[in-house]
Amino acid sequence: MPETVRTMVLLSAETALVGKAPRQTELRGLELLRQPALNKGTAFSAEERRIFALEGLLPAQCEGLDQQVERCWQAFQSINQPLEQFSFVDGLRRSNVVLFHAFLRTHLEAVLPVVYTPTVGAVIQRFSQTYRTPQDGLFLNASQAGRLEQVLRTGSNAGIGLVLVTDAEGILGIGDQGVGGIHICQGKLAVYTLCAGLNPESVLPVVLDVGTNRESLLNDPLYPGLRQPRLQGAAYAAFIDEFVEAVATVLPGACLHWEDFGRNTAKTILDRYRNRLPSFNDDIQGTSGVASAAVLAGCQGLGQQLRDQRIVIFGAGTAGCGIAEGLLRLLQAEGLSASEAKQRIWAVDRCGLVTRESVDVSPAALELGRDPAETEGWPRSSSGVMDLQTVVDQVKPTVLIGTSTVAGAFSQPVVESMLSACEHPIILPLSNPTHLAEAAPADVWRWTDGRALVATGSPFKPVNGRVVGQCNNCFLFPGLGFAAVALGITRITDALIDAGLHALAQQIPASRNPSEALMPALCDAPRIGRVVADAVAMEAVEAGLARFARTPDEAMQCLDAAEWTPTYQPLIEKV
Template identity: 80%
Template sequence: MQQTTLTMVLLPTLKAPRHTALRGLALLRQPALNKGTGFSAEERRIFDLEGWLPAQHETLAQQVERCWQAFQAIAQPLERFAYVDGLRHSNWVLFYAFLKEHLEAVLPVVYTPTVGAVIQRFSQNYRTPQNGLFLNAAQAGRVEAVLRAASHSAICLVLVTDAEGILGIGDQGVGGIHICQGKLAVYTLCAGLDPDSVLPVVLDVGTNRQSLLNDPLYPGLRQPRLQGAAYDAFVDEFVAAVSDVFPGACLHWEDFGRSTAKTILDRYRDTLPSFNDDIQGTSGVASAAVLAACQGLGQRLQDQRIVIFGAGTAGCGIADGLLRLLQSEGLTATEARQRIWAVDRTGLVTHATTGVSPAALELARDPRELVDWPRNPDGVVDLQTVVDTVKPTVLIGTSTVAGAFSQAVVHSMQSACERPIILPLSNPTHLAEAAPADLWRWTDGRALVATGSPFPPVDGRVVGQCNNCFLFPGLGFAAVAVGVTRITDAMIDAGLHALAREIPASRQPAESLMPALAEAPRIGRVVAEAIAMEAVAAGLARFARTPDEAIHCLDAAEWSPIYQPLVPSVSA
């Protein structure tokens, strides 16, 4: 059908040869086409590569093995990142083949947690990135022209950040480009999205981090962040430019600040297909973990008492997802809210709390509920007090307060709950609310635990990582492949239910509360199929009208790291 053909034009299959007019060093410097020693003798002659390469024609497997040996010889994570990033800049097929072959070892280097340290050193280690775009506030009024000149027309997904809320390390200015590149690598690894069809973008609206403003090597705008009407106007212009330059493309919002993330999502989600991974992706993965834990324990979600410590973007997003799931079990909106207590660093969020986001206030409790509650010595209803009073069955951390889930907190929780569900999700690793080894020791191994950052096994027991890579790649890939006109909560819920069914603890609570990282590519396809089917059922897929057509679109759009035949363009 015509729409499916359009998808295949945007995301070409691997069977067709690629045409290029490039020759010699220009071809070797094009990462989307470069094969290095993988160029055949005939290709070397045709494209003037003889003399630029050593004699041996190597297979991709041989190249991957060389990379693995080199990677293993490097001890420091930042040096490993530099090595792997060099592959990204020189040869996309080899980069992705290497990551795919050694996913569990390499993904934590190109993505969280190592990428956080890389971002913090961006000013010192800056090099001109390939496949990345900086749009700064001084270009206001010319954003469309800059976007059009710097990109090619086959972009299907734009991943954008303003870098105000990077991981757990806050405002990082233009260094946020690395979080975009890391996430896009995950899209390709875990769902098969063509790396030539995506675009990472940083909206450089300034920075409020004084160390960056004072750094003579900082390459971004050295001015305080835009706020208010000026900020809104710049984002408006960017969204309009994306819609005009890449019609039908999906927009992935990443690591925006807690004061802007949800506002931006709500403002634009009906303008073009878009989602915020910190809100919806984190919510979906955490909700899937909680749902799977309940299923494994033979319990209902509506019977849980849920405390979320950290009422920022991620915590409020998780609460929103759980509220939808609770209502899907038959509760009213009011009844669902009664199952969740949100705690910020200043204590339990109530209608009298100041300084929190509107999203957090939607979870606020009535201060009259707290009349008889104890207070800590400072007069605050803090996390310990909430746990002592509520006796939660589910405890979720998105606070970046290291060690917040103390032995006292966990013992209080377990006093009324034999198998507590505990998710210390803050990252990087050193900001986690608790270490799994401690949680299992304090509960005699009975807690169901998943973390936000990677942790090593504990006495042979695998620690499930509540990694967004289990959801957002399938979501974005499906949205692109079937051409969704809008990304809905129902699509995200379809994806998280599919993920929950793949979690080992959903069948046996003693097993891991998330799949192994090596399973992420397989689960990416499972999630993508569930989301594509929901899009078709809702009539929101431009390229598919039936489930069979949706599967065809997914198959046609999938990119794999293999070398395609190259043939000269007519103009070559």
């Protein structure tokens, strides 16, 4: 390995080595116990307790991490309400970083839905009532315009490799939530660590507080964010531009993960900055990648090709258009021209089938618009709309994807219409939280006599022993972001995302047997995170996008060196 590359590898791994070697600190007593990255609680050794003035501040027993995790598990099980469970787990995150992640890893399937979707949505809605100081992350607000670089420099450190940022306009399926969006950032960063080993000290959650248009927040005397309408137009664009330039200056090389921006701004922002900094929008590219992997796996298990499918996407917002864009790219990879690929996809919004003449849809949705001449003679509703049922009846899709947040939209007549022309329809009701899903898997399987291949966006319990695959973005974005940080990837291209989703598709049980789950089990997410990271790393090296690696071997060294695991390491006095 050339010496310059070796140096870069060591620098990229410097923060990650936390957890693998002794750490130095000047902190003592309560100050040390109040530092989440260093606190071990009852796991401090007798010698450490003497050296760092902890005697008398802790019970007598020196326990191991496993004992602490078991105590947390017993406490967690005694709590019945999801919001109270979140409060308990969030307390761990604030007090002991290692214990928090060890607990989450040990009990992934039980705890992940609490720190992430679906529970985090309800937590965000209660932010005004539950906010406590301090709160991990930065709140950059519009009144700080002109000083964002200074504020970012004060609130971050040089070891930050990934910034997860939201303006909270499009949180999950619940819309504009103002500064409560910090919780979605914290939750997804926990998933980065859990599913890929990204060092929690190398990440930064950021809320861009540009105001809110939610009247209940504007009128709430307890709302801690800016009580003003959202910035729009040139003022909004200038604020985002200043933020990006601040990140580029203060945290050069850091990856920007854009999260839950509004349907009218998300793609514009991604397109504007993806070549300025390594940028990734999980709602567009992550959702697209996971859904595409599910469709590819379903096709493979059925012995079919993607190019032979008729695909209807219900919900032409950020996620739906992102899925369409990804599928169009994959269709062309199978040999179709751009125009031929577009003919395989029909987009339906709440206003009906999207055509070239549709109004009140985003530019991204309009790109998917069908020629109105195609629909001559199609039945319309009393208001002149070609609704989902009409489109399904006319198109007879083999793949139906929902990102609409219209609960129950995939009704029995819709599903049975698909079944009339397709023996094994692929149906993905992806909207979350759970109560907004377009269909329940139990219903879909009952209506299709179990022949449909189903994956959902939110968790559902098994149906008569049959596991419901969850199209959870945690199967893709952690490995992608981890590889970007570990290798110093300079640009997150479509090819990198496609490499990750193809690797994921091969891990889906239905790719080998269509009667199996259409996504892996959540407990397998950490292993798959590394599989995805490996694939992304290989593509990055081949494309010359990795600053810290020039060969596959060097790429693997970077990934190995950067992987963080929740273990306590000895503390020594800083001299």
